[in-house]
Amino acid sequence: MKYILILCLFFSFPANALPASQSGQEDAFSKGLTALKDNRYADALEQFTAAERDHPDDPRVHNFLGITLARLGQNARAAAEYQESIRLDPRMEDACRNLGFLEWTERQFDLARDVLEHAVELAPGDSFAHYYLGRVQLDTQQYSQAFQELETSRVPLPTDVPFSIQLATGYIALGRQEDARKALDGLVHQPLDDTQSIEVASLLLSIHRNEDAIKVIEQLSRHPSAAGAGWRKFDLALVNLLAGNDEKSVEQAHAYAESLSQGTTKSPELAQAWSLTGIAHAHLKQGEQSVNALRRAAALAPGEEEHWLNLTRELMELNRYPEAISAVQNGLAADPKSYALHLRLGAAQLAAGHYAEAESVFRDLVVAGDPLPTSYVGLAQVLLRTGRAEEAATELAHAEQKLGPNFLISYFRGLALARAGKTAEAILAFQAAARMDPNNAEVHLNLGKTELAVDRESDAIAELREALRLNPGNVQARRLLSQAYRRAGDSKSAAKFAEASAEDVLPGPEGDILGDFFLPHWQGPSEKPRP
Numbered sequence: 001m002k003y004i005l006i007l008c009l010f011f012s013f014p015a016n017a018l019p020a021s022q023s024g025q026e027d028a029f030s031k032g033l034t035a036l037k038d039n040r041y042a043d044a045l046e047q048f049t050a051a052e053r054d055h056p057d058d059p060r061v062h063n064f065l066g067i068t069l070a071r072l073g074q075n076a077r078a079a080a081e082y083q084e085s086i087r088l089d090p091r092m093e094d095a096c097r098n099l100g101f102l103e104w105t106e107r108q109f110d111l112a113r114d115v116l117e118h119a120v121e122l123a124p125g126d127s128f129a130h131y132y133l134g135r136v137q138l139d140t141q142q143y144s145q146a147f148q149e150l151e152t153s154r155v156p157l158p159t160d161v162p163f164s165i166q167l168a169t170g171y172i173a174l175g176r177q178e179d180a181r182k183a184l185d186g187l188v189h190q191p192l193d194d195t196q197s198i199e200v201a202s203l204l205l206s207i208h209r210n211e212d213a214i215k216v217i218e219q220l221s222r223h224p225s226a227a228g229a230g231w232r233k234f235d236l237a238l239v240n241l242l243a244g245n246d247e248k249s250v251e252q253a254h255a256y257a258e259s260l261s262q263g264t265t266k267s268p269e270l271a272q273a274w275s276l277t278g279i280a281h282a283h284l285k286q287g288e289q290s291v292n293a294l295r296r297a298a299a300l301a302p303g304e305e306e307h308w309l310n311l312t313r314e315l316m317e318l319n320r321y322p323e324a325i326s327a328v329q330n331g332l333a334a335d336p337k338s339y340a341l342h343l344r345l346g347a348a349q350l351a352a353g354h355y356a357e358a359e360s361v362f363r364d365l366v367v368a369g370d371p372l373p374t375s376y377v378g379l380a381q382v383l384l385r386t387g388r389a390e391e392a393a394t395e396l397a398h399a400e401q402k403l404g405p406n407f408l409i410s411y412f413r414g415l416a417l418a419r420a421g422k423t424a425e426a427i428l429a430f431q432a433a434a435r436m437d438p439n440n441a442e443v444h445l446n447l448g449k450t451e452l453a454v455d456r457e458s459d460a461i462a463e464l465r466e467a468l469r470l471n472p473g474n475v476q477a478r479r480l481l482s483q484a485y486r487r488a489g490d491s492k493s494a495a496k497f498a499e500a501s502a503e504d505v506l507p508g509p510e511g512d513i514l515g516d517f518f519l520p521h522w523q524g525p526s527e528k529p530r531p
Contacts, residue, residue: 028054029061036068044068059089063098070102078102086115093122097129104136112136120149131155143170161187161196168203180207188212194220194232198522201239210243231523233259237276238520246283253277257293271301272520275310279517287318298327302334305341306518312344313517321352339365346378350385358382366395373399373408380412389419407436411443418450426450441470445477452480457488 032047048065055061066081082099085092100116103109116133123129134149147170150157157163164183171180180203187200197220204213217239221232237252257273278293294311301307308331315324328345335341346361359382365375376399383392393416400409414429430447437443448463461484467477478497485494 027051029064032064032068036064036071041068041071045072057088059085059092059095062088063092063095066095066098066102070098075102075106091122093119093126093129096122097126097132100129100136101132104132104139107139109136109140113140127153127155138166138170141170141173143173146170147174159186161190161192165196165199165203168200172203172206177207181209184209184212188216192216192220198235201235202522205239205242210245213239214243214245234273234276234520234523237280238522241276241280241283241519246280249280250277250284250286253280254293267300268304271297271304271307272523273297274300275307276520278310278314279519282314282317282517287314290314291318291320295327298331302331305331305335305338307331308334309340309344310517312348316348316351321348324348325352325354339370343374343378346375350378350382355382355386359386366399371403373403373406376403377408377412380416384412384416384419389416390422392416393420393422393425405432405436407433407440410436411440411446414443414446414450418446418453423450423454427454439470441467441474441477444470445474445480448477448484449480452484452487455487457484460484461488 028047028050032044032051035041035044035047045065045068048061048068051058051061052065062081062085066078066085069075069078069081079099079102082095082102085095086099089095096115096119100112100119103112103115113133113136116129116136119126119129120133130149130153134146134153137143137146137149157167164187168180168183168187171177171183184200184204184207187196188204192200197216201213201216204210204216214236217232217236221236233252233256237249237256240246240252241249253273253276257270257277260270260273274293274297278290278297281287281290281293291311291314294307294314298307298311308328312324312328312331315321315327325345325348328341328348331341332338332345342361342365346358346365349355349358349361359379362375362379362382366379370376376396380392380396383389383395393413396409396413396416400406400413403409410429410433414426414433417423417426417429427447427450430443430450433440433443434447444463444467448460448467451463452460461481464477464481464484468474468481471477482494482497485491485497
């Protein structure tokens, strides 16, 4: 693309761009153009330097001198010439485009964006200015603007693997699934290096092309250079886990962990293997095997909080709260500054019914100035469960003053105010939460329930219907709708919603804090030494 740009610039300036010499012979600028066209860059540099001496105030000379210097790899000098050209003529679009291109190749994205945007303003029809501005936006993950510029440019897009990965990443970020599929179709069967294979597999998983993702990693594992590269086996187990092939993932991860155990592998590496094994067992509801594997991971790398978080999550899932509390305390002994482990300790104490201990943990985090809403919400849950709803509402109001509007704070404040009997304030809190997350069924359910309590039947019906639309199996929403319609005098609708089937499910619990597994990261040759 660089060569196309230079030729485009060359032909935009005729050879008689500067006056001919008095002797009638070809002047230095024209000689420089000819040399540049013939790729004789040293000669071009000599001629354009002479032309600059003769015409120091001509922006075109500085622009072509910049082009020549860039072709010689003297980028700093080239940039200075482009800047001088622009200083002499701020409307010199070609110099703006060239400077933008140069700054992009130097990965000076902010500078490149500024001058390329100016170039596009000066010449809206310049396809190359749009193209390079699109490349800058793509590199800085400004995907919407990037695709707009690239599509406007109509310049044929590269087909190389790195660029295709960038395209697919951008399409997925914007929800353009079909475009992402097309971009990835061209990558599945191409030769990929180790890092590219991992990137492509991850992208394929994100659009649910699980089998293709597995094939990519399997191809990587079968590569002749894969002998002894255990990280490839790890990635194959991980991709199977992410694809939902839990049994295969258990088999592969366990075999990999056992093979590492026989060698001299470092503990963090082996810990990742046992962590992956434990998570796969957990997905299969094999609690004891999961706990055993996750204990091994935590013991091997006690300073890495994610292993303790995974272990305590599984113990809490199995209602083994004393063990979970003991495990998280062990984790804090190894990493006493871990914010996530302190939160998990509070969550485990709360789940175990140790309310005083949980309150102490969450208050310590709040007093320490937690910049996130999590500890405030944890404290509010303790207060709600101990009958101090008004105090919970007050704590959450203070949190909102410190942190600003936040969905979780508004939602739990609504719950606290409703339990404290402050219905009007609860409605306002739920409405604020609904504005921040309009697709949350629980918010609409509680808003409708609270409105029904103050005889606002029509408003309650609207909110409860929305809750049921978002979660059709919510039996509580059906029952409340039946009550609302009955109060509104619509007995037919009341009867309809009263017939909730036995298969309907009640809404789940509020959920614990930091409750998801922390999956191991992809591994690659740069992350660990090869045997």
